[in-house]
Each structure stands twice: as structure tokens, then as C-alpha cells.
Amino acid sequence: xxxxxxxxxxxxxxxxxxxxxxxxxxxxxxxxxxxxxxxxxxxxxxxxxxxxxxxxxxxxxxxxxxxxxxxxxxxxxxxxxxxxxxxxxxxxxxxxxx
Numbered sequence: 162x163x164x165x166x167x168x169x170x171x172x173x174x175x176x177x178x179x180x181x182x183x184x185x186x187x188x189x190x191x192x193x194x195x196x197x198x199x200x201x202x203x204x205x206x207x208x209x210x211x212x213x214x215x216x217x218x219x220x221x222x223x224x225x226x227x228x229x230x231x232x233x234x235x236x237x238x239x240x241x242x243x244x245x246x247x248x249x250x251x252x253x254x255x256x257x258x259x
Contacts, residue, residue, distance in 0.1 A: 166195065166202035175208065186211070 167175070172192075173183050186192045191214070193207040237253040240246070247254045 165205055166197065167205065167208070169201055169203070172203045172208060176211075191215075 169180060169183055173180055176183070178186075183192070187194055187201070192203065192211045194201045194203050196202075234253065237251065241248060241251060241254055249255070
């Protein structure tokens with residue numbers, strides 16, 4: 162592990178978190194940082210320490226897509242199935258009509 166200093170944007174990208182979440186983690190003392198002038202820099206060791214302590218599994222990138230698919234099915238039931246409407250433009254109506 163090198164002693165390279167990382168910028169906040171590199172840390173956010175590495176941990177898949179937002180800048181605000183990074184600020185919360187540093188405010189809580191969960192990720193150590195160094196000041197270089199007026200800028201914050203993070204060591205790779207501090208990130209490795211955080212990853213080791215952090216037992217939460219990362220959210221899958223496709224979680225939003227799954228949530229969106231469920232929303233689409235729910236809206237389909239609400240607007241088409243419950244009202245008895247079959248729309249040729251609706252992919253779910255085409256599947257249920259087959």
C-alpha cells in the first residue's frame with residue numbers, strides 16, 4: 162500500500178459515496194484525513210482502515226433499476242389491470258394479453 166494522498170473526489174469514486182456522505186464520515190471521525198493547505202487529502206491506509214471496519218455491504222448498482230421495474234408493475238396494475246384497460250403502447254399489457 163502506497164502513501165499516496167487521494168482527493169475527496171477520488172475517495173468518493175472509490176467508495177461509491179457522495180461528497181456529503183464523505184463529509185459526514187470525516188465529521189464523525191470514521192475516515193481520517195490530512196490537511197494540505199486548505200485542501201483535505203486522504204491516505205490509502207485511512208480508506209483501507211475504513212473498509213475493514215465498515216461491515217455494511219455496498220448497494221448493488223442496479224438497485225434503482227429493480228425498484229423502477231417494481232414501480233412500473235405497480236403502476237400497470239393501478240392504471241390498466243384494475244380499470245380493465247388494455248393499452249397497445251404498454252409492454253405489460255401485451256405480455257398479459259398473450
